Amino acid sequence: MATGRTHRPATRSRGIPEATVARLPLYLRALTALSERSVPTVSSEELAAAAGVNSAKLRKDFSYLGSYGTRGVGYDVEYLVYQISRELGLTQDWPVVIVGIGNLGAALANYGGFASRGFRVAALIDADPAMAGKPVAGIPVQHTDELEKIIEDNGVSIGVIATPAGAAQQVCERLVAAGVTSILNFAPTVLSVPDGVDVRKVDLSIELQILAFHEQRKAGEEAAAADGQVPPAVARKASADKGPDGDVPAVMPA
Amino acid sequence: MATGRTHRPATRSRGIPEATVARLPLYLRALTALSERSVPTVSSEELAAAAGVNSAKLRKDFSYLGSYGTRGVGYDVEYLVYQISRELGLTQDWPVVIVGIGNLGAALANYGGFASRGFRVAALIDADPAMAGKPVAGIPVQHTDELEKIIEDNGVSIGVIATPAGAAQQVCERLVAAGVTSILNFAPTVLSVPDGVDVRKVDLSIELQILAFHEQRKAGEEAAAADGQVPPAVARKASADKGPDGDVPAVMPA
DNA sequence: CCTTGTGAAATCTTTCACAGCT
DNA sequence: AGCTGTGAAAGATTTCACAAGG
Numbered sequence: 001m002a003t004g005r006t007h008r009p010a011t012r013s014r015g016i017p018e019a020t021v022a023r024l025p026l027y028l029r030a031l032t033a034l035s036e037r038s039v040p041t042v043s044s045e046e047l048a049a050a051a052g053v054n055s056a057k058l059r060k061d062f063s064y065l066g067s068y069g070t071r072g073v074g075y076d077v078e079y080l081v082y083q084i085s086r087e088l089g090l091t092q093d094w095p096v097v098i099v100g101i102g103n104l105g106a107a108l109a110n111y112g113g114f115a116s117r118g119f120r121v122a123a124l125i126d127a128d129p130a131m132a133g134k135p136v137a138g139i140p141v142q143h144t145d146e147l148e149k150i151i152e153d154n155g156v157s158i159g160v161i162a163t164p165a166g167a168a169q170q171v172c173e174r175l176v177a178a179g180v181t182s183i184l185n186f187a188p189t190v191l192s193v194p195d196g197v198d199v200r201k202v203d204l205s206i207e208l209q210i211l212a213f214h215e216q217r218k219a220g221e222e223a224a225a226a227d228g229q230v231p232p233a234v235a236r237k238a239s240a241d242k243g244p245d246g247d248v249p250a251v252m253p254a
Numbered sequence: 255m256a257t258g259r260t261h262r263p264a265t266r267s268r269g270i271p272e273a274t275v276a277r278l279p280l281y282l283r284a285l286t287a288l289s290e291r292s293v294p295t296v297s298s299e300e301l302a303a304a305a306g307v308n309s310a311k312l313r314k315d316f317s318y319l320g321s322y323g324t325r326g327v328g329y330d331v332e333y334l335v336y337q338i339s340r341e342l343g344l345t346q347d348w349p350v351v352i353v354g355i356g357n358l359g360a361a362l363a364n365y366g367g368f369a370s371r372g373f374r375v376a377a378l379i380d381a382d383p384a385m386a387g388k389p390v391a392g393i394p395v396q397h398t399d400e401l402e403k404i405i406e407d408n409g410v411s412i413g414v415i416a417t418p419a420g421a422a423q424q425v426c427e428r429l430v431a432a433g434v435t436s437i438l439n440f441a442p443t444v445l446s447v448p449d450g451v452d453v454r455k456v457d458l459s460i461e462l463q464i465l466a467f468h469e470q471r472k473a474g475e476e477a478a479a480a481d482g483q484v485p486p487a488v489a490r491k492a493s494a495d496k497g498p499d500g501d502v503p504a505v506m507p508a
Numbered sequence: 509c510c511t512t513g514t515g516a517a518a519t520c521t522t523t524c525a526c527a528g529c530t
Numbered sequence: 531a532g533c534t535g536t537g538a539a540a541g542a543t544t545t546c547a548c549a550a551g552g
Contacts, residue, residue, distance in 0.1 A: 019543060025463040029442065043511065052444040055511095056545055063513055071512045072552040088463050089470030096462070103364045107357035113442055113459040118466065157469055158462065181472060182465040184458075188283065188367050190306040198468045200461045204438075205367040207454050208350070208412065209279040209342050211436040212372065214452045215411055216343030218435060273521060297533065309533095310523055317535055325534045326530040 020061040026051045043074035095122035100163030109137035122154040151178035158182045165189040274315040297328040349376035354417030363391040376408040405432035412436045419443040
């Protein structure tokens with residue numbers, strides 16, 4: 001196995017922080033909306049509000065891409081759309097396969113935003129022979145047997161796994177063996193992949209549990225507030241970020 | 255009323271870092287699997303591997319919950335399951351409503367992992383009158399007109415938005431006005447919410463764009479590697495770490 | 509005036525490495 | 531001997547605040 005014990009040599013050439021990368025799509029979406037309304041320029045303050053972040057963060061983020069703004073004026077919308085698209089690699093076509101065409105897989109196949117920006121559903125794959133040939137979202141489902149051939153023929157490097165948890169690791173391994181190097185995993189399981197393969201996961205159950213944690217915390221604070229004289233709900237603020245406070249009274253609800 | 259009354263006393267008693275909270279569900283899932291196999295205890299090393307994190311991080315995470323392990327032995331699986339469940343607020347019942355019963359909403363309603371752990375789909379809501387009364391996943395869809403009543407009657411504090419982007423903000427406002435304080439948003443839009451309301455978002459398009467960024471970067475490095483003398487099999491290097499919401503399942507070679 | 513771009517400070521997160529307990 | 535729990539170091543991210551430039 002790989003002996004690359006050396007912690008990442010850190011190719012710092014194009015080092016855009018991961019946190020920044022994760023926000024670029026957000027900015028891009030906001031900018032696209034502005035572009036559709038033919039807004040020519042936008043300030044960091046305005047754009048940040050539209051994207052649900054604060055303006056200092058946005059400016060810092062953009063500073064990693066280069067100096068694309070004009071002091072005293074703001075950013076040229078069209079130009080920024082182009083620069084961010086290029087940075088994200090959206091100026092090229094990304095064929096994607098979806099494996100597992102159950103409820104969720106079908107929903108993903110039907111999701112419009114998929115095709116919108118550089119991504120193209122190259123194939124739908126399912127293990128159920130009864131599904132084979134059936135069109136979903138206008139694309140005929142193919143059997144898992146064809147997986148390797150489909151990946152190769154279409155030059156697919158991004159795979160979406162929407163299978164049951166039990167099948168996910170095996171599907172993952174076949175995708176990777178066939179040449180896929182980026183995986184979006186909707187199955188509620190941890191995937192093991194070789195070095196060099198990126199995995200991102202989307203997990204409903206985890207998100208709900210995180211919300212439950214904060215919900216519980218709020219309930220506890222409320223109870224504590226009833227005791228003291230903490231002012232009731234305050235200012236209305238637009239915020240896309242998660243709860244700021246991390247402070248829970250040691251009150252145990254038995 | 256005092257204006258400067260500090261919202262948070264300097265007491266750091268129970269402040270679990272957000273990054274830790276986001277990993278607790280992962281640990282819980284791994285522990286549940288161990289529990290089902292009747293494994294009595296587990297070491298931080300084993301559990302970390304199962305959860306796809308490193309053991310130092312796991313031990314640090316657990317240290318915020320308390321000292322639940324035994325030196326020289328490891329952690330008692332059942333006990334940890336209980337402690338983490340309690341910490342996450344999963345020992346209580348969380349009624350949830352799903353708004354927007356299209357492809358995605360239906361997929362979510364059918365998702366088993368939903369009901370499994372403390373969450374219960376209290377109602378499905380859709381704006382289409384034609385949907386009303388139709389059962390999805392065994393639950394009859396109700397019309398949006400009923401939204402406020404449903405929230406109130408069921409004491410719902412967590413809402414899932416699976417509507418088209420255009421409807422999401424309005425639905426969000428109605429949910430919040432009716433008493434919902436945690437929202438899981440699947441619509442590709444930034445939600446504005448009052449202070450004290452938590453929003454988490456799940457966005458296919460954003461995840462794909464982040465993958466595309468790394469995919470593009472890999473392609474660039476490959477080209478650069480071809481210039482040098484890195485053997486093809488090992489030429490790929492990982493960015494390894496993910497952003498705020500993501501983790502990379504690490505592969506632990508023997 | 510205006511708003512960007514950015515060093516520096518503050519804060520949060522991960523990792524290291526080992527003392528301390530079983 | 532083995533493994534946890536944790537200070538302290540290292541690293542990443544956010545925020546501040548202001549100089550620089552339109």
